[in-house]
Amino acid sequence: MRYRKLDADGDYSFGNQQGDFYIDSAEGVAQSVKTRLSLFTGEWFLDTSDGTPWRTEVLGKYTKDAYDAVIKDRVLSTPGVTLIASYISSFDADARTLIVRITIATQYGETSFATTL
Secondary structure (H helix, E strand, O other), X not given: OEEEOEOOOOOEOOOOHHHHXXXXXXXXXXXXXXXXXXXXXXXXXXXXXXXXXXXXXXXXXXXXXHHHHHHHHHHHOOOOEEEEEEEEEEEEOOOOEEEEEEEEEEOOXXXXXXXXX
């Protein structure tokens, strides 16, 4: 698996030759998970059925049980992910952010990361 790295601003990194890519690594799979979680359903014009159903199944009051299942399903359907070893989500109502801390097992090893959605 070859996956282009993103910089701190979420843009593709260029100009570092092979340093611009994750090649057969758990970190590449983790980055793939993060970008897949950030994609809203219908946002990508080439496949409007792809994406995380934020508007229909996640956003709104009393959706904690629903959004954890939706996020876990999206993570497990990411190519290279074999299982979720740990998963913790916390919602900050004041900042209106959802923070997900996750450890995944991939075909290349295990990795942990946190992402703010």
